[in-house]
Amino acid sequence: MTLLDISGVSKRFGGLQALQDAHLSVPAGSIVGLIGPNGAGKTSFFNVMTGLYPADSGTFILNGVPYNPSAVDQVLRAGIARTFQNIRLFKEMTVLENVMVGRHTRTQSGLFSTIFRTSFNRSEEKQVIADAMQLLAYVGIEKEAQQISKNLSYGSQRRLEIARALATEPLLLALDEPAAGMNQTEKKDLQLLLQKIRDDGTTILMIEHDVRLVMGLCSEITVLDEGRVIAQGPPESVRNNPAVIKAYLGVAHHE
Amino acid sequence: MTLFLQNKHLQLLALAIMLCFAPWLCMMAGGNYWVRVLDFALLYIFLALGLNIVVGFAGLLDLGYIAFYAVGAYCAGLLASPHLINSFAFIREAFPAGLHTSYLMILPLAALIAGLFGVLLGAPTLKLRGDYLAIVTLGFGEIIRIFLNNLDRPMNLTNGPKGINGVEAVSIMGTSLGKQIQFLGLSIPSVILNYYLFLVLVIGVVIICIRLQDSRIGRAWVAIREDEIAAKAMGINTRNLKLLAFAIGASFGGVSGALFASFQGFISPESFSLSESIVILAMVVLGGMGHIPGVIFGSLLLAVFPEFLRSTLVPLQTMLFGHVVIDAEVIRQFIYGCALILVIRFRPHGVWPKTRVV
Numbered sequence: 001m002t003l004l005d006i007s008g009v010s011k012r013f014g015g016l017q018a019l020q021d022a023h024l025s026v027p028a029g030s031i032v033g034l035i036g037p038n039g040a041g042k043t044s045f046f047n048v049m050t051g052l053y054p055a056d057s058g059t060f061i062l063n064g065v066p067y068n069p070s071a072v073d074q075v076l077r078a079g080i081a082r083t084f085q086n087i088r089l090f091k092e093m094t095v096l097e098n099v100m101v102g103r104h105t106r107t108q109s110g111l112f113s114t115i116f117r118t119s120f121n122r123s124e125e126k127q128v129i130a131d132a133m134q135l136l137a138y139v140g141i142e143k144e145a146q147q148i149s150k151n152l153s154y155g156s157q158r159r160l161e162i163a164r165a166l167a168t169e170p171l172l173l174a175l176d177e178p179a180a181g182m183n184q185t186e187k188k189d190l191q192l193l194l195q196k197i198r199d200d201g202t203t204i205l206m207i208e209h210d211v212r213l214v215m216g217l218c219s220e221i222t223v224l225d226e227g228r229v230i231a232q233g234p235p236e237s238v239r240n241n242p243a244v245i246k247a248y249l250g251v252a253h254h255e
Numbered sequence: 256m257t258l259f260l261q262n263k264h265l266q267l268l269a270l271a272i273m274l275c276f277a278p279w280l281c282m283m284a285g286g287n288y289w290v291r292v293l294d295f296a297l298l299y300i301f302l303a304l305g306l307n308i309v310v311g312f313a314g315l316l317d318l319g320y321i322a323f324y325a326v327g328a329y330c331a332g333l334l335a336s337p338h339l340i341n342s343f344a345f346i347r348e349a350f351p352a353g354l355h356t357s358y359l360m361i362l363p364l365a366a367l368i369a370g371l372f373g374v375l376l377g378a379p380t381l382k383l384r385g386d387y388l389a390i391v392t393l394g395f396g397e398i399i400r401i402f403l404n405n406l407d408r409p410m411n412l413t414n415g416p417k418g419i420n421g422v423e424a425v426s427i428m429g430t431s432l433g434k435q436i437q438f439l440g441l442s443i444p445s446v447i448l449n450y451y452l453f454l455v456l457v458i459g460v461v462i463i464c465i466r467l468q469d470s471r472i473g474r475a476w477v478a479i480r481e482d483e484i485a486a487k488a489m490g491i492n493t494r495n496l497k498l499l500a501f502a503i504g505a506s507f508g509g510v511s512g513a514l515f516a517s518f519q520g521f522i523s524p525e526s527f528s529l530s531e532s533i534v535i536l537a538m539v540v541l542g543g544m545g546h547i548p549g550v551i552f553g554s555l556l557l558a559v560f561p562e563f564l565r566s567t568l569v570p571l572q573t574m575l576f577g578h579v580v581i582d583a584e585v586i587r588q589f590i591y592g593c594a595l596i597l598v599i600r601f602r603p604h605g606v607w608p609k610t611r612v613v
Contacts, residue, residue, distance in 0.1 A: 072488050114470040
């Protein structure tokens with residue numbers, strides 16, 4: 001079953017055609033990779049898909065239901081949670097509080113119940129803390145729950161961003177270069193974490209540069225170049241696709 | 256002593272006793288004048304806590320906050336003074352006994368109307384941040400003041416720069432807080448009665464602020480302050496939450512404005528100038544943005560310190576030089592400026608910022 005089905009996406013920034021008729025489909029329960037050379041339009045695709053930039057055209061279907069990527073918070077409510085290429089944590093908040101913010105859409109306490117601290121408010125607050133602690137344990141940073149998030153190590157910050165996104169209980173987790181800046185051990189651990197998340201039922205779409213990680217994790221890969229999809233398929237076929245090799249390595253000039 | 260340091264209830268009890276006796280001590284030490292200073296300090300705490308929601312929690316720099324104070328003050332001024340009766344015949348006919356609206360009505364009304372004004376200011380400025388937002392809010396504050404200054408024509412709504420006289424004091428169960436009362440053989444002056452009223456309301460506001468801070472709403476505000484895009488990516492409706500911050504902050508301003516009007520008995524647009532907005536912002540920033548005890552401390556400091564200077568500098572100079580060399584007001588401004596620069600340089604998060612386990 002296809003969880004995410006996007007087609008005909010175009011996006012123009014002034015004179016630059018960032019995306020042209022791009023398409024992508026993500027089967028439920030899988031990890032799909034979105035790769036391409038620098039400037040190919042991967043992050044633009046993510047930003048359009050999650051409502052950060054308005055699309056010029058395109059159809060967006062999540063879980064069989066069309067969604068309109070016009071506002072970031074509405075896309076999240078539709079079921080896509082994302083992380084950012086340059087980590088965007090709430091820096092002055094603690095690690096725990098960051099994940100608690102992720103529970104925002106899954107909780108209801110309003111102004112009245114907050115000011116009068118109703119029993120509903122108190123039990124919900126307790127539940128939010130418990131849920132957030134559980135997620136921190138899930139990604140393996142529960143010991144750092146009370147730290148200010150900006151003081152975490154780079155790898156832990158990435159994990160925290162993933163935990164925060166998972167706290168929204170998304171259908172699809174969209175990761176923008178989750179392994180950027182990680183060393184080999186951290187990448188190994190990340191790979192295990194992402195596999196665990198997939199096995200527990202959350203579908204993952206990721207932009208990644210590390211070929212070994214992508215080939216090892218993804219069941220399907222989409223390759224973008226200059227805003228167009230040039231290849232799509234399982235890792236083996238993509239690796240041997242001449243168009244992909246050309247995009248990454250260029251072609252020899254014969255004079 | 257260790258028992259005292261460990262037991263939160265004992266500390267609270269000590270604080271409560273201190274707060275109860277503070278005005279009497281002030282009166283013994285310096286008479287009604289110092290109790291008045293204390294009353295105003297409480298009003299400033301009220302205001303600063305409201306502004307702290309907008310600036311400290313949600314990170315929206317508001318330089319026109321005093322406008323909401325003005326809205327609240329004029330609510331009380333119009334509804335509890337003879338002004339409207341004197342200037343409009345139809346109101347005089349409708350209320351032949353005079354307009355004596357109860358503060359039980361005025362305070363919620365002031366909160367509501369100021370809150371509406373907060374939304375009115377918030378709605379067009381949703382996409383603005385930092386300096387740009389500050390400029391627009393500054394303009395808003397001035398617009399309100401100028402309106403109040405000029406709405407004596409074509410019909411006399413605000414009495415213009417002459418202000419509104421004879422605003423009634425708060426009365427509780429038929430007892431006016433505007434005059435001294437006899438209680439168990441003790442005569443309690445009006446300033447002390449008002450002190451207790453303000454104290455109760457300020458404690459209420461502190462509780463509301465603390466509850467908001469550690470809540471779903473408070474966390475969403477801080478998330479917006481820290482990174483608006485990431486907050487949206489967590490599904491937070493930033494528009495509604497920003498408007499909520501503006502509205503709640505403004506309603507606190509409105510209530511304290513109404514209290515101010517009842518306490519002074521007289522209001523004029525002069526009291527709501529830009530410099531007042533800046534003083535309140537300075538209280539929030541100096542104390543520790545987003546940190547409730549810090550904000551309270553900052554307001555106390557900036558409300559009491561100028562009065563302290565005023566009362567010591569003149570006698571000090573006459574003692575040293577035989578006459579006043581520099582006006583106390585000038586020295587106050589100077590010290591104020593120096594203090595702000597020093598705080599920004601050495602304690603950028605305020606004198607008493609939030610401390611956290613690292």
